[in-house]
Amino acid sequence: MMRFSVLWIVAVKGVLSAANNKSVPQAFASSADGLYKLTSVDAPVKGRNSGTPGLNFECAFSVDDTPSGYRQTVRGFGATVTDGTVELFNELSDPTRSALLDELLAESGAKFNMMRHTIAASEMSPEPAYTYDDANGTVDTSFKHFNISERGRNMALLLAEMTAKEPELTIVGSSWSPPAWMKENGGLRENLYMGNNVLNQSYATQFAQYFVRYIHAYGGRNAKVNAFTIQNQPLYTSAGVPSMSISADESAKLIQEDIGPTLHDAGLQTEIWAYDGNTDTPQYPQTVLDGASKYVKAVAWQCHAVADNNWTALTDFHDKNSDIDQYMTNCWTSSTDKWSQAADFTIGPLLNWGKGVMAWALGTDDQNGPHLDGQGVCETCHGLVVVDVESDTYELQVDYYMMAQFSKFIPKDSIVLSSNDETCDEACGLQKSLEAVVTLSPDGSRVAVIVNKLANDTHVTLHTKGNQTWSGLVYGASVVTWVLPAVGA
Numbered sequence: 362m363m364r365f366s367v368l369w370i371v372a373v374k375g376v377l378s379a380a381n382n383k384s385v386p387q388a389f390a391s392s393a394d395g396l397y398k399l400t401s402v403d404a405p406v407k408g409r410n411s412g413t414p415g416l417n418f419e420c421a422f423s424v425d426d427t428p429s430g431y432r433q434t435v436r437g438f439g440a441t442v443t444d445g446t447v448e449l450f451n452e453l454s455d456p457t458r459s460a461l462l463d464e465l466l467a468e469s470g471a472k473f474n475m476m477r478h479t480i481a482a483s484e485m486s487p488e489p490a491y492t493y494d495d496a497n498g499t500v501d502t503s504f505k506h507f508n509i510s511e512r513g514r515n516m517a518l519l520l521a522e523m524t525a526k527e528p529e530l531t532i533v534g535s536s537w538s539p540p541a542w543m544k545e546n547g548g549l550r551e552n553l554y555m556g557n558n559v560l561n562q563s564y565a566t567q568f569a570q571y572f573v574r575y576i577h578a579y580g581g582r583n584a585k586v587n588a589f590t591i592q593n594q595p596l597y598t599s600a601g602v603p604s605m606s607i608s609a610d611e612s613a614k615l616i617q618e619d620i621g622p623t624l625h626d627a628g629l630q631t632e633i634w635a636y637d638g639n640t641d642t643p644q645y646p647q648t649v650l651d652g653a654s655k656y657v658k659a660v661a662w663q664c665h666a667v668a669d670n671n672w673t674a675l676t677d678f679h680d681k682n683s684d685i686d687q688y689m690t691n692c693w694t695s696s697t698d699k700w701s702q703a704a705d706f707t708i709g710p711l712l713n714w715g716k717g718v719m720a721w722a723l724g725t726d727d728q729n730g731p732h733l734d735g736q737g738v739c740e741t742c743h744g745l746v747v748v749d750v751e752s753d754t755y756e757l758q759v760d761y762y763m764m765a766q767f768s769k770f771i772p773k774d775s776i777v778l779s780s781n782d783e784t785c786d787e788a789c790g791l792q793k794s795l796e797a798v799v800t801l802s803p804d805g806s807r808v809a810v811i812v813n814k815l816a817n818d819t820h821v822t823l824h825t826k827g828n829q830t831w832s833g834l835v836y837g838a839s840v841v842t843w844v845l846p847a848v849g850a
């Protein structure tokens with residue numbers, strides 16, 4: 362028995378060091394059919410190998426891996442921790458929960474390092490909806506009733522536990538609705554008879570203080586909030602979901618006159634990210650930036666208006682605002698969607714100056730819940746991981762693997778490189794059936810993530826500006842990640 366386990370340890374160590382050997386090229390794949398799940402596959406070879414004539418498609422990309430090709434740095438990848446996520450994770454046994462957190466955050470797992478979370482209730486909260494200062498229906502301008510409550514406490518503790526596993530974790534908060542007493546309609550959701558799902562401007566000061574109190578409450582529990590958006594989807598309100606309308610002008614004014622100064626006076630460095638909405642209204646974040654540039658660090662975009670994975674709105678925005686960071690903060694995953702959903706919403710923003718990508722819910726149960734009862738709740742959206750509390754198990758969804766093809770191999774502070782599709786659109790006959798993003802890791806190695814939505818295996822060649830050629834097979838309906846040695850290694 363003893364001898365057996367020693368041999369086993371030696372064998373595993375051998376595999377691990379080979380997998381970490383950055384002086385040899387490596388490849389890993391996840392496929393739509395589940396045959397590959399971050400599986401080590403044939404590495405690309407230097408030069409142009411022959412492929413399988415007549416059987417494979419062929420195409421080529423080029424990348425500028427010299428300083429002239431350096432674009433944005435990467436901050437990270439992950440998903441949104443909802444109240445539902447927290448509740449489900451906390452109902453797992455300790456060993457199962459710990460194994461799950463490793464699959465999400467550890468070196469051996471997806472290495473997610475960026476988590477958004479809901480500031481109080483979202484549609485993915487069990488009933489009832491709540492905020493951190495419900496004040497029993499009274500107006501509470503001095504925050505006598507402020508309390509993140511048990512659900513906020515559990516969320517902060519989970520984020521703190523994630524931080525213990527991944528010390529570089531970036532935490533991003535987003536509010537769905539402030540306390541009802543700050544709003545003209547007096548409720549968290551839209552009241553169809555009253556409209557007016559807006560902030561009462563008499564409470565702009567309190568709205569700002571609410572964020573400072575939340576950041577302090579989380580920080581006190583070792584969940585350091587790095588950034589936040591003041592309103593999820595400020596142009597969308599619903600009778601079923603906690604929500605609030607904030608116009609672009611109002612957002613600029615609130616940040617410039619109240620939220621920015623209040624944060625500053627509290628000594629907080631927490632970044633304010635503007636907007637948190639769809640790419641079809643780029644004038645919204647532009648207005649916020651123009652009115653509050655002193656306080657806005659980044660723009661947060663969501664995916665709901667993106668067609669054909671066209672994220673060029675971010676490149677257009679970059680061209681006008683080159684010093685502003687951009688992130689993709691919210692996109693759903695669903696069993697009724699195409700297998701490439703998560704790969705698409707990750708590669709699209711990366712190719713258009715996005716520094717980070719977060720899927721919507723991190724965890725759900727097998728009924729796509731728990732969620733609020735009202736309309737406007739996505740009834741078919743599942744988390745990256747689906748938890749079964751009854752059997753104390755969880756299942757990593759295809760979307761988890763597709764995001765991990767990026768997050769596991771592209772470390773924080775990698776540089777996205779300028780790349781071009783030389784022949785892939787042409788060869789495949791379909792636009793964007795094959796896309797690739799190439800990054801330069803801090804240790805000098807290069808990572809190419811190739812998304813192949815064709816059913817056919819495809820022979821892919823990558824030409825670098827440093828005059829290297831790499832080529833290899835990218836399986837049909839899969840994402841393949843190549844890890845290429847540093848130039849000169």
Ligand SMILES: *[C@@H]1O[C@H](CO)[C@@H](O)[C@H](O)[C@H]1NC(C)=O
Nearest residue numbers: 378379380381382383384385
């Ligand atoms: C990495 O691979 C190269 C080439 O195969 C080999 O020479 C070197 O010893 C390996 N390094 C480690 C740490 O395994």
Ligand SMILES: *[C@@H]1O[C@H](CO)[C@@H](O)[C@H](O)[C@H]1NC(C)=O
Nearest residue numbers: 414415416417418816817818
């Ligand atoms: C695609 O694959 C099918 C078999 O799966 C093959 O018959 C066909 O020739 C391939 N197409 C090309 C252009 O390679």
Ligand SMILES: *[C@@H]1O[C@H](CO)[C@@H](O)[C@H](O)[C@H]1NC(C)=O
Nearest residue numbers: 495496497498499500505506
């Ligand atoms: C909440 O308000 C109701 C009446 O509106 C009152 O009866 C109750 O005592 C209040 N609860 C607390 C904890 O203040």
Ligand SMILES: *[C@@H]1O[C@H](CO)[C@@H](O)[C@H](O)[C@H]1NC(C)=O
Nearest residue numbers: 506507508509510511512514
């Ligand atoms: C905050 O709420 C929790 C439970 O929701 C309660 O146990 C705690 O006493 C409250 N704290 C204060 C200061 O009221």
Ligand SMILES: *[C@@H]1O[C@H](CO)[C@@H](O)[C@H](O)[C@H]1NC(C)=O
Nearest residue numbers: 500544545546561562563564
């Ligand atoms: C906004 O708050 C002020 C101050 O409490 C109040 O007088 C006013 O009625 C409120 N406006 C609305 C529309 O609720």
Ligand SMILES: *[C@@H]1O[C@H](CO)[C@@H](O)[C@H](O)[C@H]1NC(C)=O
Nearest residue numbers: 640641669671672673674677
């Ligand atoms: C992509 O979207 C932009 C608007 O953001 C539009 O101007 C452009 O024509 C679109 N490109 C394609 C190829 O559809």
Ligand SMILES: *[C@@H]1O[C@H](CO)[C@@H](O)[C@H](O)[C@H]1NC(C)=O
Nearest residue numbers: 426427825826827828829848
């Ligand atoms: C790559 O090849 C081109 C053409 O032969 C040459 O001009 C260029 O200097 C080479 N670049 C490097 C980095 O070797």
